[in-house]
Amino acid sequence: YLYTGVINFHEQELREIFDLLIAADELILDELKDQIQEYLIEHEYTQIQQNIVQVLHIVFGHDVTIFKKLRDYSVERVCNNPEILFDSSNFVTLEKHILVELLKRDDLGIEEVKIWQHLIKWGVAHTPLLSNVKFSELSNWTITEFNALEKTLHDCLPLIRYFQMSSDDIYKNVFPYKKILNKQLKQDIVAYFMSSDYQPKSLLLPSRSGPHLDVDSLLITNDCCLLLETWIKKGDRLTTNNTNKPLSYNWKLLYRASRDSYDAMAFHRRCNDQGACIIVAKIAGKNERLVGGYNPIGWFDSGGQYSAAPDAFLFSIENKDLNNAKISRVLPYYASKAIFQEASCTVNFGAPDLLISSHCNKNISSFFNTTSFYEYNIIIGNFKVIDYEVFQIIKKENSRERRRLT
Secondary structure: OOOOOOOOHHHOOHHHHHHHHHHHHHOOOHHHHHHHHHHHHHHOHHHHHHOHHHHHHHHHOOOOOOOHHHHHHHHHHHHHOOHHHHOOOOHHHOOHHHHHHHHOOOOOOOOHHHHHHHHHHHHHHOOHHHOOOOHHHHHHOOHHHHHHHHHHHOOOHHHOOHHHOOHHHHHHHHHHHHHHOOHHHHHHHHHHHHOOOOOOOOOOOOOOOOOOOOOOOOOOOHHHHHHHHHHHOOOOOOOOOOOOOOOOEEEEEEEEHHHHOOOHHHHHHHHEOOOOEEEEEEEOOOOOEEEEEEEOOOEOOOOOEEEOOOOOEEEEEEOOOHHHOEEEEEOHHHHHHOEEEOOOOOEEEOOOOEEEOOOOOOOOOEEEEOOOOEOOOOEEEEEOEEEEEEEEEEEOOOHHHHHHHO
């Protein structure tokens, strides 16, 4: 290369190419250094993904200016597709300072509870005292063992977005390890999920965003949104061919009862005249159940009148089991009475078939039985609501439509 300015990267192993990159930096061969990074990004992206832990160790193990292009690319790959790192068999070998840098990212596109689960596994793997402990026997852990885990994770714990998790996630996944959390944080978490107007004293980090976190929700996942979008398009079920795909709609959070109030007037101030919406409510009971509906025309002031919405539907999802989720579409001959516009309650589909009352967290006036104007397949009766969210649904433009419009 020094004589000809030409080098064949295709004949080199990945490790050899990285060694060559380090040598190019030491010899101040900036042009070669840029060529190598561009080659890796353009031609070895699969190898980078398959060896992401090794790659991260290399790019973070040297001055940031040496591997800037490759470092930025690798971090972007992880943020856009976190599974390549967190599901890797080598994840627990990741060096701590790299994990800390990734946890600082607001664009790390993975649910917060999954980050927590992987962090605990990483922490246990890096704590010698815990080499023989079992996750299934947490009740037998000693305070010394919890303290050892806290020491390992001390720099990572403040970077978790606890207040972006659901109460179920906190109860089932975080609080079994509550002994590794500081006293103030534990108090804040309990108070935050018990009081709708509590302001935590602990540091509040911004919500994460990313391709896998298209929806700002404490109740539903991307897969749930994909199922609801399938129903909007008159499809039936999710399949292996349409899971993990980008969402076809923009889901804008208009209202979260635990944040904005359970009062009907507050609901209508935020949700009226917003067009097509989906409401999702988590109801009290021994099983974790989500109920809700699609209102294709939206809510507005009408003085207590029915609105026609032939594409409206209701749904019920129990224990996060999307395969057995139930949908109830408005019956064609009752489409003119699909939505009842009423200021005294938040949501009223049908006669009502689904009603969410004002202050639904304090009474059991909310009701779900599809026995009037919708398909007769969901019977729940009266219930209390734990929380509910309303999303404005707007179809995304695809590239073909954008080209046609321009």
